[in-house]
Structure formats: structure tokens, C-alpha cells
Amino acid sequence: MPRVRRVRSEAFLTLALLNIFVLIAGFAALDVIEARPLPAVPHPVVNAEGAAAAEPASSSPADPERIAAVLDDPMAESGLAEGLSAFVADGATGAALYERSPDVPAIPASTTKIATAIAVLDVVGPDHVLTTTAHFDAERGMVVLRGAGDATLTTTVDPGAYPRVATLEELAEGVAAALAEEGVDTVSVGYDDSLFTGPDTGPSWKPGYITEGSTASVHALMHDSGRISRDTSVRVPDPPRATADEFAKRLKEAGLAVEGDPAEATAQGDPIASVDSPPMTALVEHMMLASDNNMAEALGRVAALETGGEGSFAGGAEATHRVMESYGIEDVELADNSGLSPENRITPRALVEMVRVAADRADLHAAVSGLPTSNSTGTLGNRYTEGTAVNDAAGLVRGKTGTLNDVSALAGTVHDAEGNMFVFAFVANSPGVQGFQLDPLAAALARCGCS
Structure with missing residues (x-):
């Protein structure tokens, strides 16, 4: 050999x-x-x-x-x-x-x-990326955020970080640009966490794992590994909803009017915008x-x-x-x-x-x-x-x-x-x-x- x-x-x-x-x-x-x-x-x-x-x-x-x-x-x-x-x-x-x-x-x-x-x-493979996507349901006027398991997804760009991670800010800007071409300026927000199935906590996991900050419950859609902020170990109780809330904020900053609170929804059709994680080697x-x-x-x-x-x-x-x-x-x-x-x-x-x-x-x-x-x-x-x-x-x-x-x-x-x-x-x-x-x-x- x-x-x-x-x-x-x-x-x-x-x-x-x-x-x-x-x-x-x-x-x-x-x-x-x-x-x-x-x-x-x-x-x-x-x-x-x-x-x-x-x-x-x-x-x-x-x-x-x-x-x-x-x-x-x-x-x-x-x-x-x-x-x-x-x-x-x-x-x-x-x-x-x-x-x-x-x-x-x-x-x-x-x-x-x-x-x-x-x-x-x-x-x-080492070059594979995880792609978080946004889909537009024209009938409902809803932008649906779909998770792909990228726990390093975060809110805003950090120019000093290497490798560059995917951000909700970049995704929202892509959505706003795509909808502007369609003449859409008002949306609601949905979120799709359906990629992962089964229980969201593991076999024989202690409840303290989440409350003490060792982990968040497991979801395909989350940002900052489910933390309430980048500089703490404290986890949010509902990672998908917390990520959807942050996404709605970024859509507003990108110039869209957002109606109501985010709701669970199913993403359909091709995405109108997407962001990629770093390559698998970095993850x-x-x-x-x-x-x-x-x-x-x-x-x-x-x-x-x-x-x-x-x-x-x-x-x-x-x-x-x-x-x-x-x-x-x-x-x-x-x-x-x-x-x-x-x-x-x-x-x-x-x-x-x-x-x-x-x-x-x-x-x-x-x-x-x-x-x-x-x-x-x-x-x-x-x-x-x-x-x-x-x-x-x-x-x-x-x-x-x-x-x-x-x-x-x-x-x-x-x-x-x-x-x-x-x-x-x-x-x-x-x-x-x-x-x-x-x-x-x-x-x-x-x-x-x-x-």
C-alpha cells in the first residue's frame, strides 16, 4: 500500500x-x-x-x-x-x-x-455547500424561507470573517431585487423547516443540554446555531421562528413592506434567491x-x-x-x-x-x-x-x-x-x-x- x-x-x-x-x-x-x-x-x-x-x-x-x-x-x-x-x-x-x-x-x-x-x-465531498433558499408564493404574496441545515447561517455580513458565511441580509437583498423586477413591494413571510424530520432532541439527551447552552433543538432552519446572539451560549426556544423573525427584519431593511408575523409554510417552486454556506471542509x-x-x-x-x-x-x-x-x-x-x-x-x-x-x-x-x-x-x-x-x-x-x-x-x-x-x-x-x-x-x- x-x-x-x-x-x-x-x-x-x-x-x-x-x-x-x-x-x-x-x-x-x-x-x-x-x-x-x-x-x-x-x-x-x-x-x-x-x-x-x-x-x-x-x-x-x-x-x-x-x-x-x-x-x-x-x-x-x-x-x-x-x-x-x-x-x-x-x-x-x-x-x-x-x-x-x-x-x-x-x-x-x-x-x-x-x-x-x-x-x-x-x-x-469537500466542496459541497448547504444552500438556504427563499421562494415566492405569488398567490399568497408570501416569501418562504427554507432551511438546508446550515447552522453557520447568520444575520449580517462580517467582513473580517473567513471563510465568508451565508447571511440573512444577503438573502433578503436578493429577494428584494428579484421582487422589484416583478413590481412587488409588500409581502408576508413564511418559513419551511421540513428538511429534517423526527424528534428535535436526541436519544437520552438531558433537558439541561439546551437550557445550559450546549445545543439548541435540532432544525434545518436556524442561524448562529440557535443562539440568541453571536456572543452567548443561550439558545432560543424556537430556532426556525427566530430565524424567520430575523429574515423579516432584513427584508424590511432591504426596502420591502412586511405584513404580519412569520408563519410556518411550505416552500414551492424554484427559489428567487439563495445563499450558500462555506464549503463542507470549512463546515x-x-x-x-x-x-x-x-x-x-x-x-x-x-x-x-x-x-x-x-x-x-x-x-x-x-x-x-x-x-x-x-x-x-x-x-x-x-x-x-x-x-x-x-x-x-x-x-x-x-x-x-x-x-x-x-x-x-x-x-x-x-x-x-x-x-x-x-x-x-x-x-x-x-x-x-x-x-x-x-x-x-x-x-x-x-x-x-x-x-x-x-x-x-x-x-x-x-x-x-x-x-x-x-x-x-x-x-x-x-x-x-x-x-x-x-x-x-x-x-x-x-x-x-x-x-
């Missing part, structure tokens, strides 16, 4: 170079939607000289006994003797280097999003960096609909299972695509295999380029920070985090003092576990001269 190994090596080399770039520049360029709600705001990486001085990969393979030796103490000191599982593999060859109950299914929390990322990229990177639960559920449904399934929790899970099976990845059993459901089960070995599969193929690379970086980006931006015992691994660890009550997980890549790249997964299903308890394990791999 020489080509596969070459592609994977190039992908991991790219990750290593990105790590070093973060260390030199002091900021992260991978926070792809910097101005969006609760973004993965980068923090400067400090005191990480080891990463900047990393040598090319050793010609000698890593020694599993040395890997076990460097992990023994931090595992013993973690306080997670029960419920801790792990798998570490060589990044270049995939050879197993460390195993601790690697095939025992565990609750993965948000590391589930690695599977979601691979599934949607595999099904629709996936945003989902991974910010651990955006609404984006994850939307992307699972996008994969399901593209393959003829239902745009529901069950449909998204089924589509993801099929993609995992197509890559020969076993032991992935999902009830949702965000990882909020405690019914999900994934083994550490499967998580490592997912990362390696994503590195094998250029069309799946967003699943690894979107991994947060320690003390720099996303959900690892406030971990491995200055003053902690693991700060020497700042910039060296790239991983998807996962956190629920009594669940913590970390899966991704790390390179050691000799430049070897390891792919790892640490999962703890233990009472009271906190995410930082897993950080010393990845840091131990970063310090290792394990050849």
Missing part, C-alpha cells in the same frame, strides 16, 4: 508543520469561522520549545515497551484506574504501540464528531474546532439525505454506520451525530482507525485539519496552558475532545521528541472524570523518545 502510506505521511507532515506554525506565529489560522458564536478562539502558545525543535521522524520504529513505560505513571496518577481505555498506533504504519481495553465499547462523547466528519465528507473544521453540536447533527442528516435516508437522528446514525463499515471500521454504534447521547458506543481502536482513514484521503483531510491544537485552538485552547504540568506539550497535541457527565475522551495525533507521529485515543467512562485528567497521557507521548 505505498500510495496510502505516502498520502498518510504527507497528511501527518502537514499537521506537524501546522503545529510548528502555531508555535512560531502565536496564533491559529485554523479557526475558520472566527467571528461566529462561541468560536474556537486561539490562544498564544508559550513555553513549548520542544515542539519548535522537533526533529524529523526517527528511522527506528517506536518501541511498544517504552510507550507502555512512559504511560504507566500518568495512568496510575490519573485516578482513572476503572473505566479508562486506550489505544496508541504508529502514525506511519498503523502498528499497535499500546493497548488498554482497546476493543471495549465506551461512551465517546464528542469524539463522535470524528465519525460524523468522515461520513459527511465521504458522502457529499467540518468549524464543527470539530468549536465542537458545534448543532452543526454535527445537521451534517449527519445531510449525509443521510444524500444517500436516500431520513433527515433524522436515526437516519444520520445509519448513514454514519454505513460509511464506517465501508472503511472496515467496526464497533461504532451511534444514536446521534454530536456525541451528546450517552447511548453512543465507540472503541478506542475505532477512534484511532478513523483518524488514520481521514489522513489517508485528501477528500477527508478536514476531519484531521479540524482537530483542535493544545493551548492554541478550539476546545484544547484552554488546556496545556502556561503554568500547568503539561504545558511542554502545548502545540504538539492535536485532538478531538469529548465531555459528558462521567465521560471524558481525547483522540487525535501527537509527535514525540524524536519526531515520531502517534495516533491515540484515551477514553474514560469514570464517575466525576474531567477532561484535564487525560492531558498528561498525551503529554507523556509528546515527551517520549520512544524509538
Whole structure:
């Protein structure tokens, strides 16, 4: 499999170079939607000289006994003797280097999003966009807004954001221009949220997930991931209606008179205006960096609909299972695509295999380029920070985090003092576990001269 190994090596080399770039520049360029709600705001990486001085990969393979030796103490000191599982593999060859109950299914929390990322990229491709449309019902004089699952849809243009996201302002201006040609200056507003079906909260989701701001209820039509504003985690009770209300405001600003309040309606015929999301690569990177639960559920449904399934929790899970099976990845059993459901089960070995599969193929690379970086980006931006015992691994660890009550997980890549790249997964299903308890394990791999 020489080509596969070459592609994977190039992908991991790219990750290593990105790590070093973060260390030199002091900021992260991978926070792809910097101005969006609760973004993965980068923090400067400090005191990480080891990463900047990393040598090319050793010609000698890593020694599993040395890997076990460097992990023994931090595992013993973690306080997670029960419920801790792990798998570490060589990044270049995939050879197993460390195993601790690697095939025992565990609750993965948000590391589930690695599977979601691979599934949607595999099904629709990296350039696919989600198109929010506006339709005109001439008989009723109604403009109907139809959602397509773009949770990054927002209200107004932010000229500093990259990539540029779709806005209700731009859509309203397109509608106003189209209706002006028809001599229409007064409309009512309808909204169509019918693309997604089934329950709007996931299997065994706690009611607190929404009230505490972890997610909004799941809908095809929403803006800013259902938040009441870009700079808060508080969610609106009815995301489709809130988006329709904002759209009505933008139509007025665009010069149309709007009668009455928005009402549920069915979009019919061709759209008179539309706005596209950033490409799927950017959506996936945003989902991974910010651990955006609404984006994850939307992307699972996008994969399901593209393959003829239902745009529901069950449909998204089924589509993801099929993609995992197509890559020969076993032991992935999902009830949702965000990882909020405690019914999900994934083994550490499967998580490592997912990362390696994503590195094998250029069309799946967003699943690894979107991994947060320690003390720099996303959900690892406030971990491995200055003053902690693991700060020497700042910039060296790239991983998807996962956190629920009594669940913590970390899966991704790390390179050691000799430049070897390891792919790892640490999962703890233990009472009271906190995410930082897993950080010393990845840091131990970063310090290792394990050849």
C-alpha cells in the first residue's frame, strides 16, 4: 500500500508543520469561522520549545515497551484506574504501540464528531455547500424561507470573517431585487423547516443540554446555531421562528413592506434567491474546532439525505454506520451525530482507525485539519496552558475532545521528541472524570523518545 502510506505521511507532515506554525506565529489560522458564536478562539502558545525543535521522524520504529513505560505513571496518577481505555498506533504504519481495553465499547462523547466528519465528507465531498433558499408564493404574496441545515447561517455580513458565511441580509437583498423586477413591494413571510424530520432532541439527551447552552433543538432552519446572539451560549426556544423573525427584519431593511408575523409554510417552486454556506471542509473544521453540536447533527442528516435516508437522528446514525463499515471500521454504534447521547458506543481502536482513514484521503483531510491544537485552538485552547504540568506539550497535541457527565475522551495525533507521529485515543467512562485528567497521557507521548 505505498500510495496510502505516502498520502498518510504527507497528511501527518502537514499537521506537524501546522503545529510548528502555531508555535512560531502565536496564533491559529485554523479557526475558520472566527467571528461566529462561541468560536474556537486561539490562544498564544508559550513555553513549548520542544515542539519548535522537533526533529524529523526517527528511522527506528517506536518501541511498544517504552510507550507502555512512559504511560504507566500518568495512568496510575490519573485516578482513572476503572473505566479508562486506550489505544496508541504508529502514525506511519498503523502498528499497535499500546493497548488498554482497546476493543471495549465506551461512551465517546464528542469524539463522535470524528465519525460524523468522515461520513459527511465521504458522502457529499469537500466542496459541497448547504444552500438556504427563499421562494415566492405569488398567490399568497408570501416569501418562504427554507432551511438546508446550515447552522453557520447568520444575520449580517462580517467582513473580517473567513471563510465568508451565508447571511440573512444577503438573502433578503436578493429577494428584494428579484421582487422589484416583478413590481412587488409588500409581502408576508413564511418559513419551511421540513428538511429534517423526527424528534428535535436526541436519544437520552438531558433537558439541561439546551437550557445550559450546549445545543439548541435540532432544525434545518436556524442561524448562529440557535443562539440568541453571536456572543452567548443561550439558545432560543424556537430556532426556525427566530430565524424567520430575523429574515423579516432584513427584508424590511432591504426596502420591502412586511405584513404580519412569520408563519410556518411550505416552500414551492424554484427559489428567487439563495445563499450558500462555506464549503463542507470549512463546515467540518468549524464543527470539530468549536465542537458545534448543532452543526454535527445537521451534517449527519445531510449525509443521510444524500444517500436516500431520513433527515433524522436515526437516519444520520445509519448513514454514519454505513460509511464506517465501508472503511472496515467496526464497533461504532451511534444514536446521534454530536456525541451528546450517552447511548453512543465507540472503541478506542475505532477512534484511532478513523483518524488514520481521514489522513489517508485528501477528500477527508478536514476531519484531521479540524482537530483542535493544545493551548492554541478550539476546545484544547484552554488546556496545556502556561503554568500547568503539561504545558511542554502545548502545540504538539492535536485532538478531538469529548465531555459528558462521567465521560471524558481525547483522540487525535501527537509527535514525540524524536519526531515520531502517534495516533491515540484515551477514553474514560469514570464517575466525576474531567477532561484535564487525560492531558498528561498525551503529554507523556509528546515527551517520549520512544524509538
